[in-house]
Amino acid sequence: MTTAMGAALRRIQLGNALSAFGSGFTVPFLFIYVAQVRDLGASTAGIVLATFAVAALVVLPFVGRIIDRRGPLPVAVAGTVCAAVGSLGLGLAGSEPLVVCAAAALGAGIAVIQPSLATMIVWCSTTTTRSRAFAMQFFLNNLGLGVGGLLGGQLVDTSDPSSFVRLFAIESAMFLVLGATVATVRLPRAPKVEDAVPTDPEASQxxxxxxxxxxxxxxxxxxxxxxxxxxxxxxxxxxxxxxxxxxxxxxxxxxxxxxxxxxxxxxxxxxxxxxxxxxxxxxxxxxxxxxxxxxxxxxxxxxxxxxxxxxxxxxxxxxxxxxxxxxxxxxxxxxxxxxxxxxxxxxxxxxxxxxxxxxxxxxxxxxxxxxxxxxxxxxxxxxxxxxxxxxxxxxxxxxxxxxxxxxxxxxxxxxxxxxxxxxxxAGGARVGAQAGPAPDATEPVVTAERTPVGV
CATH class of the missing domain: 1.20.1250.20 (MFS general substrate transporter like domains)
Known part of the structure; x- marks a missing residue:
């Protein structure tokens, strides 16, 4: 890996870890928040959880082609903004329609972020370093979720809705931090805009x-x-x-x-x-x-x-x-x-x-x-x-x-x-063989003397 690739990869991994840390504050408590804190019932909480999957299924068929056309960086930034809006919306929403809409925005944003970050990691790694890069991403994701969940459990209070607003605000801020971090990454293999649109049949189909x-x-x-x-x-x-x-x-x-x-x-x-x-x-x-x-x-x-x-x-x-x-x-x-x-x-x-x-x-x-x-x-x-x-x-x-x-x-x-x-x-050995054996150091070296002209 080049120095530029390593620097870009470290930025991506750092932003990804902070995003996972923010998500850890809310993921373990989402069902309780919707069903009990906002008093919308278990059925609405189930709809909210299903909305994440539905939103992802709607956007993912189109995300890949956009990434290949425009590059993963702008797509990842757009995903972080969408996820941040959805997360903050969940914290502020008090009715079923608003909660479902916010969940759709959060689910769509996360679905956009995942393949974008994966593509950026591919661009910033080689075939021989890629396994370690993805292992590091998975490690930091789980570490961030675990630490965030532990801290979130200390801050949350089911009798105080404002404590959940703080949790979702932290998650929203971490998504924006991820977007800002990604936006400053200089991708070593980022294509030019005019070259980003596929021109070969393989890419267009x-x-x-x-x-x-x-x-x-x-x-x-x-x-x-x-x-x-x-x-x-x-x-x-x-x-x-x-x-x-x-x-x-x-x-x-x-x-x-x-x-x-x-x-x-x-x-x-x-x-x-x-x-x-x-x-x-x-x-x-x-x-x-x-x-x-x-x-x-x-x-x-x-x-x-x-x-x-x-x-x-x-x-x-x-x-x-x-x-x-x-x-x-x-x-x-x-x-x-x-x-x-x-x-x-x-x-x-x-x-x-x-x-x-x-x-x-x-x-x-x-x-x-x-x-x-x-x-x-x-x-x-x-x-x-x-x-x-x-x-x-x-x-x-x-x-x-x-x-x-x-x-x-x-x-x-x-x-x-x-x-x-x-x-x-082997090539060096062949060259040495063609040059012939070196003279023995014990034998005298005979040199031809030049006879002066005119003698």
Whole structure:
């Protein structure tokens, strides 16, 4: 990486961490705020949460092409302004229509920010440094959310609506800080405005190119199953199973969620060292096996109600295992999307993968909540065990379509460097052989004497 690329990447990561810190103040308390503090009821709170997903699904199909046309920087700035307005609107809104509109603005803004930042990280990294860059982003996101949630819990008071206004104002300010930070970034590969509009057929037909890319389509299917089986269950089916079947208290459920965050923060860079030289498809397949063990452990925790301490420990371990799997995916999935994308369609590919994630996050909680509400907990665990095993199968099938450079660019780069070094050495040896053997130092060197003219 060049010095300019490193400086730009540090600014992006700093702004991203501050934004996650601001979101941590509000995310854990959003349902309580809408339902109880604003006294709009649980149904309205559910509509607000659904609005985030709907807003993201509306804007994401168009964001990628705009990023590829105009560059990620102005798109990211626009997203931060939209998110800041939506966040502040949530804090000030007192009626259902205003709360829903503010949630739509916040959801759309966040949906725009995510692929824009991902594209900026791609531009400010190389194929060999990209895994570490995305791992750092994931680490800072979780650290910011965790610290923000802890501080927000100290400031919030359900009997005082103004305390929530302060929380949303902090989140809004952090979005604006992210926008200001991003606006000052000098992207080393930013295209000129006149060059930003695609002129080749591949770039002008982005969705057609993407859907014709079999590897990317398989990765999107894999991503949907992955987000459905993990992130889509945290706040719905798994939480309901923990409270209703394992019989843990809501406070203990908070500890389990904290264990998930702690596992990510503590293990991220240790895991990175273990996976960055491994084939990406094999790493993803291993995550599927780890999550299979996690879901089996969750299911077993519901079968030992007499040993409450053991059941609680098993459920907390379930959340921790999910965190280990997430830390393995952060340096794997996003860099793989970038390496699959043609140079002029990086924004399109990032946006498409974000769209798949949002679909899974919309379907996952709905499916988990319906099965939990019907008491189908055995079928629920069986479904998620099957999904986790499917992750491993899909990952191994995807590996057959990936090139060595897409599977592990770091190892390929090292092999190329080694071959180049051996080639240089071999070339030097050939030159030395053509020059003939050096004279022996023990033999006298005979030189021809020049005879003076005229003698």
């Amino acid at each position: 982005g969705w057609r190119t993407l859907l014709g890319d079999r590897a990317m389509v398989q990765l999107c299917v894999l991503g949907f199953v992955m987000f459905f089986a993990c992130y889509g269950q945290f706040e719905s089916g798994l939480a309901a199973f923990a409270v209703e079947v394992t019989k843990i208290s809501p406070a203990m459920l908070g500890i389990a969620l904290a264990a998930n965050t702690a596992a990510i923060v503590l293990a991220q860079f240790l895991v990175l060292k273990l996976v960055e030289r491994r084939r990406r498809s094999r790493v993803i397949a291993l995550v599927g096996l780890i999550w299979t063990a996690a879901w089996i452990m969750a299911g077993v925790s519901g079968l030992v109600p007499g040993a409450h301490g053991v059941a609680t420990a098993m459920l907390i371990s379930t959340y921790a295992l999910f965190g280990i799997g997430e830390s393995m995916l952060s340096p794997t999935m996003a860099p793989l999307v970038a390496d699959l994308a043609p140079a002029r369609l990086v924004g399109q590919y990032n946006s498409a993968f974000a769209l798949v994630k949002q679909l899974a996050l919309a379907v996952g909680p709905a499916a988990g909540g319906l099965m939990a509400g019907a008491g189908m907990y055995t079928a629920y665990i069986a479904l998620l065990v099957g999904c986790s095993l499917a992750i491993s199968v899909l990952a191994l099938r995807l590996g057959r379509r990936l090139t060595p450079a897409q599977e592990n660019p770091l190892v390929v780069r090292e092999l190329q460097a080694r071959k180049a070094e051996l080639s240089v050495r």
